[in-house]
Amino acid sequence: MKNIILLITSTLVITSCSLLKNTKTIENNSPTTTTPSNPISISIISNKSFFKNESSSTFLNEVITKSNCIIKTEKFRSLVTNNNNYTSTNDNGLKVFSNIVNAPIVSFKTYRSSKLNIAARNVTANANLGEPIINWNLRNNPRSISRMVNTAIHELTHTINYTHKNAKDHKSVPYQVGNYGEQTYDLGFCN
Ligand SMILES: [Zn+2]
Numbered sequence: 001m002k003n004i005i006l007l008i009t010s011t012l013v014i015t016s017c018s019l020l021k022n023t024k025t026i027e028n029n030s031p032t033t034t035t036p037s038n039p040i041s042i043s044i045i046s047n048k049s050f051f052k053n054e055s056s057s058t059f060l061n062e063v064i065t066k067s068n069c070i071i072k073t074e075k076f077r078s079l080v081t082n083n084n085n086y087t088s089t090n091d092n093g094l095k096v097f098s099n100i101v102n103a104p105i106v107s108f109k110t111y112r113s114s115k116l117n118i119a120a121r122n123v124t125a126n127a128n129l130g131e132p133i134i135n136w137n138l139r140n141n142p143r144s145i146s147r148m149v150n151t152a153i154h155e156l157t158h159t160i161n162y163t164h165k166n167a168k169d170h171k172s173v174p175y176q177v178g179n180y181g182e183q184t185y186d187l188g189f190c191n
Contacts, residue, residue: 045072045101050156051134055110059142064108066145067152069190070181071100076189079180087171088164096162096173100153103160104132112138125151127158134159146185154178 051064070076081093113120124140134155154174164172
């Protein structure tokens with residue numbers, strides 16, 4: 001049976017941690033780069049959309065526009081790459097950023113959890129490890145754009161196999177990188 005683990009933003013306990021995907025590492029030996037210690041250029045991802053909306057919820061179009069913009073900012077790149085203290089992975093910040101910008105395009109889908117299921121009711125969104133799909137719970141969305149940018153980026157990292165032990169594993173890639181997205185937005189980027 002496939003290793004499918006439900007991962008849920010903000011509220012969920014994750015019981016398993018795996019890092020299966022090893023995406024391409026970008027090498028750059030150019031002596032002209034202005035940031036030699038961080039050899040990933042924003043320009044290589046300038047035309048990329050990291051998400052596509054496969055739902056009929058139009059608020060997700062704005063989440064896509066803003067999240068794409070945030071991931072491409074120098075601010076977000078520097079926050080992610082300058083952090084080499086992520087838990088639940090051995091990857092350094094540069095590797096994390098490289099994996100994010102090389103991630104397969106993630107589809108947005110929606111569902112509405114049952115009012116009766118208390119655990120499911122609190123979920124904002126979820127993704128399975130290694131599957132490029134984010135399921136947004138319409139019972140808890142839309143929220144503010146900055147919070148949903150956080151969720152989109154948090155869940156994106158799950159789709160490339162980053163995980164966290166539980167909802168208190170705040171130094172994990174999903175939590176830290178999602179928070180970096182929210183912080184960048186709240187600083188005024190992409191508004
Ligand atoms: Zn998560």
